[in-house]
Amino acid sequence: MKIEVSAEKRTLQGKGASRRLRGSGKVPGIIYGGDNAPQAIELDHNDMYYKLKMEAFHASILTLSVGGSKEQVLLRDVQMHPYKQLVLHLDFQRVDQKKKIHMKVPLHFINADIAPGVKTSGGNVSHVLTEVDVTCLPKDLPEFITVDLIDLSAGHTLHLSDIIVPENVEITALVKGDDQAVATITIPRSVLSSGSAEEGGEAEGEAEASEE
Incomplete structure (x- = not known):
């Protein structure tokens, strides 16, 4: 833009x-x-x-x-x-077009609603980072970086090394060896509680059926 x-x-x-x-x-x-x-x-x-x-x-x-x-x-x-x-x-x-710059770029998260941890497990996406510092020439500076959550499961974490960045753009933290967490999916207690209750009910039903 x-x-x-x-x-x-x-x-x-x-x-x-x-x-x-x-x-x-x-x-x-x-x-x-x-x-x-x-x-x-x-x-x-x-x-x-x-x-x-x-x-x-x-x-x-x-x-x-x-x-x-x-x-x-x-x-x-x-x-x-x-x-x-x-x-x-x-x-x-x-800006000197021939010199690399450091700039914080916003992260845009996509496919959160169809990530396995959300769609199948009923989890919530937690954004650990909302922006990231990048190093590049001015002409290569992205307006934002897209983070695809389509494969993220419950209990798993997406790291900086999992992000696909535009050509000629480096994530500054990764260059320094710091593979920070970007997003994770956690299961709410209410979902865990309802799941445990359902399992308990099924177990009771099976026990009663066996007694009969």
């Missing part, structure tokens, strides 16, 4: 200037990295607030237009007000 962000250069800095900026419906931010010096910017608050609700906005190469000049950037940090729906500050990092 191609996402473009418009911004203007910001000349006034400091707490007072940032407060006045927010009061006018703008958000202070900064672009850093690469060969250029850091650049203070200002962005439209409402536009940023709704863009931040987009999953892809947090895991995509963004096109940031500042004063007519466009740069490829990553969103690196967001500061939000503790209790108000207010974006306080945004940090963007310039």
Whole structure:
């Protein structure tokens, strides 16, 4: 998904200037990295607030237009007000297309409803991870990674090594030898209890039949 962000250069800095900026419906931010010096910017608050609700906005190469000049950037940090729906500050990092980047990418789980542990055993899927850090060149960055649960049985766990990732993309934890758990299926106590009760009832019926 191609996402473009418009911004203007910001000349006034400091707490007072940032407060006045927010009061006018703008958000202070900064672009850093690469060969250029850091650049203070200002962005439209409402536009940023709704863009931040987009999953892809947090895991995509963004096109940031500042004063007519466009740069490829990553969103690196967001500061939000503790209790108000207010974006306080945004940090963007310039992207070098020839250098690998580290980025957290969301996991999208599919086929949970037909996994053996759910469909046959009545279990519930527990998501141990909802995102994963990957290493790749900017052009290879996936918007998300699909995790297929179609073969997952009750009591079993899916690990990072079981995930199929796009070409030229590495899961950072695996490179370090850390094969973390991603998802598992557990059987609720209510299902276990009903199963035990049914088995007990069948046993009693068989005993009565034998006595007769």
